[in-house]
Amino acid sequence: MGLREDLERFREVGEDRRQDLESFIRYGDLSNSDADNIEIPIKVVDLPEFEYDQLDRGGVGQGQGDTPDVGQPVGQPEPGEADGDGDEDGDEEGEPGDGSDDHGYYEMDPEEFATELDEALGLDLEPKGKEVVEEIEGDFTDVTRTGPNSTLDFERLFKQGLKRKLAMDFDESFVREAMRVADQTPESVYRWCREQNVLVSFSWIEAEWKDIPDDERGRWADFEELEANVEHTPVGQRIRRNGLKEIPLRKDDERYRQPEIEETRQKNVVVVNIRDVSGSMRETKRELVERTFTPLDWYLTGTYDNAEFVYIAHDAEAWEVEREDFFGIRSGGGTRISSAYELAKEILEDEYPWSEWNRYVFAAGDSENAANDTTQNVVPLMESIPANQHAYVETQPGGTAINATHAEEVDRALGDDGNVVVVSVTGPEDVTGAIESILSTDSETN
Structure with missing residues (x-):
């Protein structure tokens, strides 16, 4: 092998x-x-393996007498004998971790992770391509009114002319015979031709009327006698018999073939992760945030062509941090969640335009916030930041505190918007359910 x-x-x-x-x-x-x-x-x-007999005590299954019976203790190794730690004198103990890890x-990679998570949670996220990265010329299927002569669509021009020929052509000899019906005028002949679906123009009848000799104008007593004695040849039959002498082509019928432009769009995503680092966010809450946000980052990295991440920590103020520091920071200050959304909005508008980037804004905390900050500031800010998905992850291992109302207020104000989801994570067992709620809600809005 x-x-x-x-x-x-x-x-x-x-x-x-x-x-x-x-x-x-x-x-x-x-x-x-x-x-x-x-x-x-x-x-x-x-796996099974052969071991080298360092003491040369014989072959496989060979003893030296006084071989103990099955189940009989064999005692401790004597000094100088090889022990299980690999040293022959038996004086030193093995260091912890010397044995192979179990x-x-x-x-x-993130792509495989995203596929596995799709299957595990039944997700169906279809990422949107936004930024145009390449324009490819496809087949010559588009047409314009102007262009180089080499791209003139002559087949289309010919068809348009042929349609006009069929629409305008008529049996001239038949119409001239109609002018020989007794007691008729150019006007009455024109009306009768139109009734018979003979597409002749009045100006043509007027021009031809004077060429009919006076002694021939009573050749037919009426139109019925004319039809009984003169055959009317349809235009199609006449073309098949005599062929086409000319096709009326017009400048207006000219069209020039152009290649269809196929745009290739890159599926860009920026993920803004916001975390409350105030004094109330103790270690267990921080771990739940990390356990929720990290798989979301992996999943979106594996789903989109290009993924970038912004990490914002906040207490009463907000600041951008590196990912390595994001989950471990803890401050002693109060909490004003709107400060994080103000910074997020500024970064997104300056660096990640909505026309080119898919956006996800994920925030997490224990739902404690300064009085009235959620309704007066956070909710309007969330509404003003275009995003595929806004999510707030409430981490309250011991149950929701009395003053922890942020999640409830966001859900009440924006829960029906379609791109806002609020989830609660009280322990590790809630994490996958929260991730499923966040991502499946986005699948429905895509």
Whole structure:
């Protein structure tokens, strides 16, 4: 078996034995992974192997007398004998962790993670392409009124002329005979021709009227006698018999073929992660935020062509931070959530125009906020920031506090807007449900 087969077999074993994805998101160690490489623990299976007999005590199954019976204790190794830690004198103990780890890691990129999460949670997110990155000339299917002669659509021009010929042509000899009906005028002949669907113009009849000799004007007593004695040849039959001498082409019929422009749009996404770092956000709450936001980041990275992230921490004020610092920051100040949305709006308007970027604004905290800040400031700011999805994740492990009303107020004001979702995470068991609610709501609005 070659190296490639070994690798494929390893991945098959990893897929079969790695930790369940939902369990990993809820309870697994997310710290071993980064934005491009997600490591999910797998249980390593020890394979049978041969061991070298360092003391040369004989072959397989061979004893030296006084062999203990099955189940009889064999005692501790004597000094100088090899012990289980690999040193022969037995004087030093093995260091913790010397033995092989009982876990390995199944490496998964964000694209595979997004596919797995789609299957696990039944998601159906269709990312939108916004920024035009390339314009490709396709087939010559578009037409314009101007263009180089080499692109003139002559086939279309000919068809338009032929349609006009068929519409305007008529049996001239038949109409001239109609002028020989007794007691008729140019006007009466014209009316009768139109009734018979003979598409002749009045000006043509007037021009031809004077060429009919007077002694021939009573050749037919009426139009019925004319029809009984003179055959009217339809235009199609006459063209088939005599052919076409000319096609009336007009400048207005000219069209020039142009290639259809096919736009390639890149699926760009910017994710703004907002976290309350005030004194009330203790370690357990911070961990729930990380456990919710991190899989969302992985999923959107794997779903879009290009993903960028903005991390905003806030207490009563807000500031942009690096991802490495985002989940660990804690301050002692109060809370004014609107400060984070003010900064988010400024960054999005300056760097990520809505016409070119999909936007997600995720905020998390324990729902505590300064008095009236939610209704007077946060809700209007959320309404003024165009986004695929706004989400607020309330983290209250011990249940909602009396003064923790932010989530409820946002939900009451914006819960019916279609692109706003409020979820509650009281423990790790709620995380995947919160992620599903956030992403499935976005699937419905796409």
